[in-house]
Amino acid sequence: MSNEHGTSVKTYLIIGATLLVLTVATTLIAFVNLGPFNPVVALTIATIKALLVILFFMHVKGASEKLTGVVVASGFFFLAILLTLSLSDYLTRSWW
Amino acid sequence: MASIGIPANQAPKLNYLNNGHSLKSWLLTTDHKRIALLYLISVTVFFFLGGFFAMLIRLELLTPQGDLMQADTYNKVFTMHGMIMVFFFLIPVVPAVLGNFLVPLMIGAKDLAFPRINLLSWYLYITGGMIFLHCMLTGGVDTGWTFYTPFSTDYTNTKIVEAGLAIFLAGFSSIFTGLNFIVTIHRMRAPGLTWDRLPLFIWANYATSLVMILGTPVIAITIVLVAVERLFHLGIFDPRLGGDPLLFQHLFWFYSHPAVYIMILPSMGVISELIACFARKRVFGYKFVALSSVAIAVFGFLVWAHHMFVAGISLYAAMIFSFLSFSVGVPSAVKVFNWTATLYKGSISYATPMLYAFGFIGLFTIGGLTGLMLATIGIDVHVTDTYFVVAHFHYVMVGGVLMGYLGGLHFWWPKMTGRMYPEAWAKLSALLVFVGFNLTFFPQFILGYVGMPRRYWQYPPEFQALNVLSTAGASILAVGYLLPMIYFVWSLRYGAIADANPWAAAGLEWKTTSPPPTFNFDETPVVTWEAYNYDEIPHKERRAPVAG
Amino acid sequence: MQDSQATTSQATVQVTTAEHEAHNPALVHQFADAEQQKNAASLGMWLFLVTEIMFFGGMFCAYLIYRLKYFNAFAAGSQSLAIKWGAINTAVLIVSSVTVVLAIYAIRFGRKKLTVAFLVVTVLLGFVFLGIKSIEYTDKFREHHVPGANFHFTENFDDNGKQIPVNPNEVQLFFSLYFAMTGMHALHMIIGISLMSTLAVLTWRGHYSAEYYTPLENAGLYWHLVDIIWIYLFPLLYLISRHT
Numbered sequence: 001m002s003n004e005h006g007t008s009v010k011t012y013l014i015i016g017a018t019l020l021v022l023t024v025a026t027t028l029i030a031f032v033n034l035g036p037f038n039p040v041v042a043l044t045i046a047t048i049k050a051l052l053v054i055l056f057f058m059h060v061k062g063a064s065e066k067l068t069g070v071v072v073a074s075g076f077f078f079l080a081i082l083l084t085l086s087l088s089d090y091l092t093r094s095w096w
Numbered sequence: 097m098a099s100i101g102i103p104a105n106q107a108p109k110l111n112y113l114n115n116g117h118s119l120k121s122w123l124l125t126t127d128h129k130r131i132a133l134l135y136l137i138s139v140t141v142f143f144f145l146g147g148f149f150a151m152l153i154r155l156e157l158l159t160p161q162g163d164l165m166q167a168d169t170y171n172k173v174f175t176m177h178g179m180i181m182v183f184f185f186l187i188p189v190v191p192a193v194l195g196n197f198l199v200p201l202m203i204g205a206k207d208l209a210f211p212r213i214n215l216l217s218w219y220l221y222i223t224g225g226m227i228f229l230h231c232m233l234t235g236g237v238d239t240g241w242t243f244y245t246p247f248s249t250d251y252t253n254t255k256i257v258e259a260g261l262a263i264f265l266a267g268f269s270s271i272f273t274g275l276n277f278i279v280t281i282h283r284m285r286a287p288g289l290t291w292d293r294l295p296l297f298i299w300a301n302y303a304t305s306l307v308m309i310l311g312t313p314v315i316a317i318t319i320v321l322v323a324v325e326r327l328f329h330l331g332i333f334d335p336r337l338g339g340d341p342l343l344f345q346h347l348f349w350f351y352s353h354p355a356v357y358i359m360i361l362p363s364m365g366v367i368s369e370l371i372a373c374f375a376r377k378r379v380f381g382y383k384f385v386a387l388s389s390v391a392i393a394v395f396g397f398l399v400w401a402h403h404m405f406v407a408g409i410s411l412y413a414a415m416i417f418s419f420l421s422f423s424v425g426v427p428s429a430v431k432v433f434n435w436t437a438t439l440y441k442g443s444i445s446y447a448t449p450m451l452y453a454f455g456f457i458g459l460f461t462i463g464g465l466t467g468l469m470l471a472t473i474g475i476d477v478h479v480t481d482t483y484f485v486v487a488h489f490h491y492v493m494v495g496g497v498l499m500g501y502l503g504g505l506h507f508w509w510p511k512m513t514g515r516m517y518p519e520a521w522a523k524l525s526a527l528l529v530f531v532g533f534n535l536t537f538f539p540q541f542i543l544g545y546v547g548m549p550r551r552y553w554q555y556p557p558e559f560q561a562l563n564v565l566s567t568a569g570a571s572i573l574a575v576g577y578l579l580p581m582i583y584f585v586w587s588l589r590y591g592a593i594a595d596a597n598p599w600a601a602a603g604l605e606w607k608t609t610s611p612p613p614t615f616n617f618d619e620t621p622v623v624t625w626e627a628y629n630y631d632e633i634p635h636k637e638r639r640a641p642v643a644g
Numbered sequence: 645m646q647d648s649q650a651t652t653s654q655a656t657v658q659v660t661t662a663e664h665e666a667h668n669p670a671l672v673h674q675f676a677d678a679e680q681q682k683n684a685a686s687l688g689m690w691l692f693l694v695t696e697i698m699f700f701g702g703m704f705c706a707y708l709i710y711r712l713k714y715f716n717a718f719a720a721g722s723q724s725l726a727i728k729w730g731a732i733n734t735a736v737l738i739v740s741s742v743t744v745v746l747a748i749y750a751i752r753f754g755r756k757k758l759t760v761a762f763l764v765v766t767v768l769l770g771f772v773f774l775g776i777k778s779i780e781y782t783d784k785f786r787e788h789h790v791p792g793a794n795f796h797f798t799e800n801f802d803d804n805g806k807q808i809p810v811n812p813n814e815v816q817l818f819f820s821l822y823f824a825m826t827g828m829h830a831l832h833m834i835i836g837i838s839l840m841s842t843l844a845v846l847t848w849r850g851h852y853s854a855e856y857y858t859p860l861e862n863a864g865l866y867w868h869l870v871d872i873i874w875i876y877l878f879p880l881l882y883l884i885s886r887h888t
Binding site: 012016019024031034042053057058064065067068076079086091096 | 683686687690691693694697698701702704705708709712713727731734735738739741742744745746749804864865868869871872875876878879880883884885886887
Binding site for chain 1: 282310314342343346350397398400401409410411412413416417
């Protein structure tokens with residue numbers, strides 16, 4: 001399941017720097033009024049950061065098997081089911 | 097394909113049972129077969145404890161008045177019955193007893209992937225069980241096994257946090273078992289044992305393990321949130337702060353509905369094995385049955401709010417969940433049709449395991465169909481929180497899960513212990529279980545439909561006749577469960593010695609001795625045949641079980 | 645899928661020591677070879693991480709639902725959090741994830757001392773994170789923003805200069821979730837710190853090498869997941885409606 005070819009130190013440092021830049025970015029953008037898009041942008045940046053950690057630091061990119069990616073994706077998929085189907089109740093209540 | 101020709105009277109060689117006799121060699125074992133037996137003993141204890149509370153319920157309901165106990169006590173009694181049966185019996189029983197024993201054997205492995213985690217699973221279960229017993233003995237819980245808020249977080253003064261901790265630990269036991277099975281099945285299959293050659297019992301346990309991994313953590317966090325709210329008044333479910341009690345129900349049922357698939361899927365796996373063996377045929381539509389297990393596991397996560405139709409969810413959500421609940425019946429029906437098709441033109445014999453399999457198919461079908469009735473919003477509004485629901489879930493849990501477990505226990509008893517159970521007594525018990533079960537629970541469908549609510553300790557006098565029938569049935573059922581306790585124990589000393597394959601069954605577990613050696617196989621098998629290759633086993637090799 | 649090609653035959657149930665010596669001393673009997681064992685351990689760890697995603701997921705579900713309904717109250721609560729501490733903590737965890745991958749990089753080349761060094765830095769960064777959280781928690785305690793009998797919230801939601809009053813009960817829901825989610829996260833940090841400290845000691849003592857470092861890899865996966873959870877907690881809790 002692990003990345004036998006090995007990501008280089010340079011790659012790790014670049015990803016790390018990218019993550020820090022994205023952190024600064026999301027913090028600064030929060031002070032800009034984007035209306036309803038503020039949470040969208042914030043969560044998009046968070047997801048990009050999470051993907052960078054998963055793909056490069058957790059070695060899912062270049063993993064010897066597709067199974068690793070399937071396992072990770074299924075975790076988030078079933079969480080999405082919990083969130084979406086619960087929302088199907090809350091967003092359609094006329095009294096809520 | 098012939099069974100290993102070990103004569104029945106040969107002195108037993110070193111096997112997993114006699115490889116070490118000290119208490120330490122059992123309590124610190126990492127052998128999956130010994131751990132399965134540890135679980136067997138513990139779940140049986142909890143089963144009879146849960147049964148004791150069931151007996152109290154049925155005794156109280158003999159008469160319309162609440163005369164045996166106070167209402168508050170009755171609340172505790174049905175709560176204890178439910179919590180013990182759900183969390184400490186039904187969820188672990190088939191995976192932890194039969195699954196633990198058989199999964200490595202069926203795939204030709206020496207043990208599970210993580211034997212020490214397997215032992216940890218059992219200790220988590222035991223610790224949770226002990227805490228629960230302590231909770232029970234010092235006052236118990238009265239919220240119903242569903243511990244809905246705000247009663248559980250605010251108004252009850254019973255031991256919610258302690259019970260929650262016990263269930264939390266049992267949940268982690270479940271998670272680790274599931275984790276172990278998934279890794280084992282992915283990584284440790286014998287050479288040649290491809291996914292499409294796996295026994296359906298393995299597919300069933302694999303699907304079950306997916307549910308354990310994905311669902312159990314959600315009830316874990318729900319218990320934590322309830323405990324935190326109760327102890328520190330962080331009012332996430334408190335309506336006075338703007339919290340929503342239905343949020344609890346969403347989180348609770350997100351696990352607890354898939355939990356019922358944790359219960360039934362492994363049992364369905366057992367039935368596939370039994371039907372194939374006792375009809376001497378490949379299971380019809382192997383791929384469909386295998387994939388239907390995975391489909392049930394996945395679809396089972398989409399239906400939870402059918403437990404909440406009258407709780408206050410929106411009508412649109414109710415319609416969505418109703419529709420999704422209909423769809424989850426499809427893969428279950430696929431299994432029932434395929435088992436039936438397997439029987440067609442099979443050579444059917446009626447050993448005890450097969451009797452339980454037949455019972456399962458009939459009773460699970462009734463349970464499943466009434467489940468579809470409950471998924472219909474219009475009917476559910478009428479029968480929710482009545483004995484109709486109670487009857488439905490007992491048909492699937494007892495008529496389904498428990499019958500499958502008993503069938504499997506009888507089938508693999510010779511493999512596990514090297515002894516045969518007495519067939520005549522076993523057949524009698526199966527009959528008593530079937531008759532007793534139907535007499536107990538069928539009247540409850542009627543009671544529920546005409547309006548008797550569940551969890552009530554008194555009822556209008558016109559319901560008494562059906563309640564008396566139900567209690568009478570329960571006493572027959574109890575005898576049906578006690579007899580195997582007696583004859584299984586008897587068989588350990590006096591039962592006929594079983595050889596490696598008394599049923600001439602297909603499957604790798606039958607290719608090693610009964611009982612197996614500690615590391616299962618003297619040589620790792622190499623598999624070159626399809627599952628259930630009964631057409632390659634000559635009929636004359638189908639022997640009746642050794643009479644005992 | 646992996647197929648084990650085991651050919652070792654066992655004459656009796658007792659595996660002889662000679663067979664053991666032929667393999668990596670860390671190989672356990674149920675596996676055919678070291679690669680199968682490593683892949684099994686890795687898959688096991690990933691499955692455990694999935695349970696952690698679902699475990700925290702329940703709280704994310706509660707958060708999502710209440711934020712939609714009580715947006716103003718949640719925004720007011722969020723505005724009272726110290727954004728600088730949240731951002732610094734996010735950076736701390738990101739750097740700690742880098743030190744974790746570098747620790748594993750080092751052990752793959754057998755550089756044990758370097759591995760230990762990176763693990764120690766990781767642990768220190770973990771303590772920095774917890775230290776900052778304790779500063780934040782203390783501040784919240786002093787401001788009476790801890791839910792319970794002493795909860796007292798008087799600020800408004802500052803919406804682009806417009807002061808919107810909010811229901812303190814609903815703000816209390818925000819803080820209940822804030823403490824539940826960051827508290828559970830902190831508990832996982834403590835577990836991660838304990839794991840990394842133990843592994844640092846074991847590495848120092850020579851338990852791991854370029855041939856066998858599976859526990860380090862798997863502990864690293866755990867640490868990264870705890871980082872990912874914070875990556876989501878930061879914008880959700882700290883960055884609601886900061887534009888004033």
